Amino acid sequence: MRSLVTIQKVKNISPIADSDFLELAHIMGWQCVVKKGEFKEGDSGIYFEVDSFLPVDERYEFLRASSFRDNVDNGKGFRIKTMKMRGQLSQGLLLPLVKFPELQELTESCPEGYPLGYPEGLDVTEKLGVKKWYIPETANAGGSIMGDRPFGIPASDEIRIQSALELLEQLKGKPYYITTKMDGTSGIVYFIDGKIGCCSRNKEIKDEADALYWLPVYKYGLKEKFAKYGKNLVLTGEIIGPGIQKNKLRLAEIEWNVFDVKDWDANRYLPYDDAAALCEEFGIKTVPLEERGEAFDYSLDTLLEKAKGKYPSGLDKEGIVVRDAKFPKQISFKVLNNDFLLKEKD
Numbered sequence: 001m002r003s004l005v006t007i008q009k010v011k012n013i014s015p016i017a018d019s020d021f022l023e024l025a026h027i028m029g030w031q032c033v034v035k036k037g038e039f040k041e042g043d044s045g046i047y048f049e050v051d052s053f054l055p056v057d058e059r060y061e062f063l064r065a066s067s068f069r070d071n072v073d074n075g076k077g078f079r080i081k082t083m084k085m086r087g088q089l090s091q092g093l094l095l096p097l098v099k100f101p102e103l104q105e106l107t108e109s110c111p112e113g114y115p116l117g118y119p120e121g122l123d124v125t126e127k128l129g130v131k132k133w134y135i136p137e138t139a140n141a142g143g144s145i146m147g148d149r150p151f152g153i154p155a156s157d158e159i160r161i162q163s164a165l166e167l168l169e170q171l172k173g174k175p176y177y178i179t180t181k182m183d184g185t186s187g188i189v190y191f192i193d194g195k196i197g198c199c200s201r202n203k204e205i206k207d208e209a210d211a212l213y214w215l216p217v218y219k220y221g222l223k224e225k226f227a228k229y230g231k232n233l234v235l236t237g238e239i240i241g242p243g244i245q246k247n248k249l250r251l252a253e254i255e256w257n258v259f260d261v262k263d264w265d266a267n268r269y270l271p272y273d274d275a276a277a278l279c280e281e282f283g284i285k286t287v288p289l290e291e292r293g294e295a296f297d298y299s300l301d302t303l304l305e306k307a308k309g310k311y312p313s314g315l316d317k318e319g320i321v322v323r324d325a326k327f328p329k330q331i332s333f334k335v336l337n338n339d340f341l342l343k344e345k346d
Helices: 058-067 101-107 166-171 212-219 222-229 272-282 300-306 338-343
Strands: 005-009 012-015 022-027 030-035 044-048 052-054 068-071 075-079 083-085 088-090 093-096 145-148 176-181 185-192 195-199 203-205 233-240 255-263 289-293 319-324 332-336
Touching: 022 044, 030 088, 030 093, 058 068, 058 075, 185 212, 185 222, 195 212, 195 222, 212 222, 212 233, 212 255, 222 272, 255 272, 300 319, 300 332, 332 338
Parallel strands: none
Antiparallel strands: 005 044, 012 022, 022 030, 044 093, 052 075, 068 075, 083 088, 145 203, 176 289, 176 319, 185 195, 185 233, 195 203, 233 255, 319 332
């Protein structure tokens, strides 16, 4: 489960112009609008990341007017999303530790005691009953579900850089590449020991010619190409086009843009050049390459600016993905476009 709710320390507090009641608390690479005086630098708090879906609870009732949701996919609760308040981005929710006495038992082994004994970064997502907010990605017939994604077949879920700032230092000076984050639905195609299969992010889909998640196989003739290639592979890409995420690229037909190629037998992801060459051989598109270089040296602020921009359609792009060129899954993260997030609808 993704760590949606963690205990984090406030790095610093900054004022909001013309506001007597609100200020900004900075946590990891994020910033949250909080009540003035509620936190000071060095304080710990409960941080709920964007896309957290909080259960109905009296402690969250102040969110009802802006954040309450009730639908078949998620049930009832409060959705945390990027917002703008008093002209400032608020990226998540930060609440004081004292509001959560049920977490006291987690500090019993900490000599400092409650509440100062909370270890920074402690994941309390499950303890607080928080789930990930789910946005239906497609209006198309995805296909008949056969079961969960088979064991070992990897899912795609890039971490947001603001939650893992240490990756900037780890990538510094190394060969890197940056691709456009396409706004669609993740589609996985695997060929293992002569069997070909397709999955959505979490489910395996039955082989049906009209199933969305099998479209890459039939559109690009992958049954024949995989068999001829003769190696066990897993390809993951973004399915984009009509009926998917409102088709923000305004495509006339559905496409599949690959971003991961895994050599199944070697249990490794192909470096960028090798993955791109294989996709070209198979006649498959890859996600658009925006930049590559020999020595990464970007700051968070610079990357947030690079994440802005438009798709060819003229609509805001979702963001970018940054990776190590030689070992693409060892260091990999997404940087989302704040302009895109502010316009995001349920």
